[in-house]
Amino acid sequence: MAVVVCARCGQEREGAGKVGLPGSLGAEIEARICRECWTEWLSTQIRVINHYGLRPAQREDRDKLYELTREFLQLTVPAGAVGGRGAEPPDASEV
Numbered sequence: 452m453a454v455v456v457c458a459r460c461g462q463e464r465e466g467a468g469k470v471g472l473p474g475s476l477g478a479e480i481e482a483r484i485c486r487e488c489w490t491e492w493l494s495t496q497i498r499v500i501n502h503y504g505l506r507p508a509q510r511e512d513r514d515k516l517y518e519l520t521r522e523f524l525q526l527t528v529p530a531g532a533v534g535g536r537g538a539e540p541p542d543a544s545e546v
């Protein structure tokens with residue numbers, strides 16, 4: 452089982468594993484999120500879906516949900532997945 456340094460809690464823990472999300476989001480969660488944070492999101496997202504009245508069957512709502520997933524899991528800075536200018540280091544030097 453893969454151990455990750457979780458992007459959300461910062462702990463070295465067992466990774467979330469296959470989460471069944473498409474594209475870079477699913478890959479990032481597998482690589483950067485621990486099982487505990489993922490489990491926490493799974494129970495939280497039910498409330499989030501209700502709160503926003505999201506219908507995950509619809510593409511627009513699904514995109515919104517993915518956005519909220521990133522926010523919750525602190526994956527808002529993609530790990531070099533997008534853009535044409537190359538990846539910036541994830542450890543911000545301005546901190």
Ligand SMILES: [Zn+2]
Nearest residue numbers: 457460485488
């Ligand atoms: Zn975590």
